[in-house]
Amino acid sequence: MTTAIYSHPDCLRHEMGEWHPECPARLQAIADQLINAHIDDLLDHREAPMADLDAIARNHTPNAIAIAQSQPHEGDDYYPIDGDTSLNRHSYTAALRAAGAAVAATDAVIDGAIDNAFCAVRPPGHHARPSVPMGFCVFNNVAVAARHALDARGLQRVAIVDFDVHHGNGTEEAFRDDPRVLMASFFQHPLYPYTDPLPVTPNRVNVPVPAGTKGDVVRQLVQDQWLPALHAFRPQMIFISAGFDAHREDDLAGMGLVEADYAWMTQQVMDIARRYAQGRIVSCLEGGYNLSALGRSVVAHVKALAEI
Numbered sequence: 001m002t003t004a005i006y007s008h009p010d011c012l013r014h015e016m017g018e019w020h021p022e023c024p025a026r027l028q029a030i031a032d033q034l035i036n037a038h039i040d041d042l043l044d045h046r047e048a049p050m051a052d053l054d055a056i057a058r059n060h061t062p063n064a065i066a067i068a069q070s071q072p073h074e075g076d077d078y079y080p081i082d083g084d085t086s087l088n089r090h091s092y093t094a095a096l097r098a099a100g101a102a103v104a105a106t107d108a109v110i111d112g113a114i115d116n117a118f119c120a121v122r123p124p125g126h127h128a129r130p131s132v133p134m135g136f137c138v139f140n141n142v143a144v145a146a147r148h149a150l151d152a153r154g155l156q157r158v159a160i161v162d163f164d165v166h167h168g169n170g171t172e173e174a175f176r177d178d179p180r181v182l183m184a185s186f187f188q189h190p191l192y193p194y195t196d197p198l199p200v201t202p203n204r205v206n207v208p209v210p211a212g213t214k215g216d217v218v219r220q221l222v223q224d225q226w227l228p229a230l231h232a233f234r235p236q237m238i239f240i241s242a243g244f245d246a247h248r249e250d251d252l253a254g255m256g257l258v259e260a261d262y263a264w265m266t267q268q269v270m271d272i273a274r275r276y277a278q279g280r281i282v283s284c285l286e287g288g289y290n291l292s293a294l295g296r297s298v299v300a301h302v303k304a305l306a307e308i
């Protein structure tokens with residue numbers, strides 16, 4: 001197996017204030033834990049290119065792109081987007097690197113240059129709506145990559161698995177009426193972004209769960225709800241919105257997953273990908289704010305992707 005890690009130093013230059021949990025140290029924690037786990041040398045490290053605006057525009061309106069290009073006013077450090085989200089002078093470049101990583105990984109996987117990939121990038125993406133950034137997110141990296149796979153690379157069916165603790169409202173909005181995309185997720189409810197859960201349909205298996213939910217319940221819902229939908233859909237490629245904030249040590253939410261749960265979920269996705277999608281998986285970092293738990297969980301996820 002060749003598993004690539006896409007990242008770029010520009011992703012460390014975007015920051016939203018010293019108090020902010022979505023911080024550059026997240027990527028450093030991941031890099032450190034990959035080294036500590038002695039798997040760093042086994043991975044194919046690739047530099048994330050900046051996404052073309054054509055690729056961004058497949059998922060985002062001119063309004064969203066214009067907001068992402070905003071610069072702080074003179075004398076200010078940040079350009080505010082919402083109460084949780086702001087841009088510094090490096091954010092737009094970081095956002096292009098984050099989306100560019102997902103697109104480049106998609107090309108490399110489809111071309112057979114690598115088996116699968118994890119994009120260790122920020123800003124994250126799954127709250128970013130087609131028309132506006134929100135919730136720590138600027139561009140929806142996974143959605144941009146999925147549209148690239150469909151519209152530029154000619155795939156006909158892709159699945160998006162989202163195991164971040166928060167509802168991937170931006171991804172759901174992007175593909176709500178697109179029969180080419182199956183979205184499967186769980187999310188703590190009620191919790192940010194406080195969207196009303198839509199009914200589960202064959203193409204939208206987004207399952208709300210209460211605070212306190214642990215791995216045994218999540219594994220059961222994956223088996224009972226995600227896997228039958230994924231088998232029926234037969235995706236040609238699978239994208240993972242890989243947030244690790246459902247970990248029991250993460251203070252931004254109240255769920256109880258541990259590293260072994262992330263490994264297990266990744267293995268389930270690997271099984272589906274092997275069966276229908278020639279193993280094609282591109283995973284992109286979303287949330288995960290306890291630095292130790294984040295690093296350890298990414299190690300578990302990447303070990304499962306790389307089968308080491």
Ligand SMILES: [Zn+2]
Pocket residue numbers: 164165166243245286287288
């Ligand atoms: Zn999250």
